[in-house]
Amino acid sequence: MVMSGGDERVVFVLAEPGDESLVTGGSIARLRSAGADVRVLYRSVGTAVPGEIDAAFAALGGGDGNGREWHGIDWRSLPAASADPVADLSSVLSEHRASAVVIGTGDEVLQGAAIDAAADHGIPAYVSTRVTGAAGARVSAIDVSAQVEQKLLALAAYRSRWTVKGTALVRDDGSLLAVTGTESYLRVDPPASSTIDVAPTVTGRVTAAVAGMLAGIAFGLLGTIAHQSTIAVGAVTIPVGLILAVTGASALLIALRMLLADRLVVLAAAVGLLGTIFLLSLQSSGGSVLIPQGVPGTVWTIVPALVAAVAVAWPRLHAHRLQAHGGQLQ
Secondary structure (H helix, E strand, C coil): CCCCCCCCCEEEEEEECCCCHHHHHHHHHHHHCCCCEEEECCCCCCCCHHHHHHHHHCCCCCCCCCCCCCCCCEEHCCCCCCCHHHHHHHHCCCCCCCEEECCCCCCHHHHHHHHHHHHCHHHHHHEEEEEEEEECCCEEEEEEEHHHHHCCCCCCCCCCEEEECCCCCCCCCCEEEEECCCCEEEEECCCCCCCCCCCHHHHHHHHHHHHHHHHHHHHHHHHHHHHHCCECCCCEEEHHHHHHHHHHHHHHHHHHHHHHHCCHHHHHHHHHHHHCCCCEEECCCCCCCCCCHHHHHHHHHHHHHHHHHHHCCCCCCCCCCCCCCCCCCC
């Protein structure tokens, strides 16, 4: 969330209308004044009055007051609305080519989903310290003193939720909340993980798939040659060749699934591996067989197939850990 450039495309994730002004209003106004593209995603618009939302947007720099320069999105209206909030948020980030995500809700599920979606897109997430415990963590403060008046005007638009008196917000229960010129955030960078995203281009995917298939063929060929090898230790015969063959093939498939987000490469490696094993299990024109019947041959035929099925089907797990970041928001 860079406050000095107009090339930023920031998505704000909030619970309901009004929160964008209360929790992140100064930051939105500052971003808009710098020419940044801002989008607001609500968990639900609830019973919000459209006129109030438009007035608040206009006060924070929304342009014409009708949300045409930036707008709120009712989660339930998303085309991809599903039981997977990470997928829903990812679709929004992709559509708007977001460069950062700002989280202004204390809902743990929504926070985690927003952080995961941001991590999937390789962009940072900023969690407002109003909605998350930041005790002992280094937070970054945004100076929005120049935007306080805009924030107060935006808050005053939500007459159905509260009233504004001077520089304070008066809630329905009579409690007061001072509106200050500082908004603080805890930065969550994309996690340093071993996941490598394959280039999304067709050429990149095809090249990676071919490399995976060649690797599978090589492991299938070497494993077939070695799987019958044994070592006698006293009265015990150890199938060292089979152990190495199965371990190597399994390690290849598992490593590709762990390192690569694209299942196509894993599938190509599995096809190369299993296809090679199948072809070499056939009897040659001279009558020779590289994978004879017996326990080693059966294990070498079945186990890699089972591992391949699990590796290809294994889901990509999302990790969302709030990690304090000491860097300054600029």
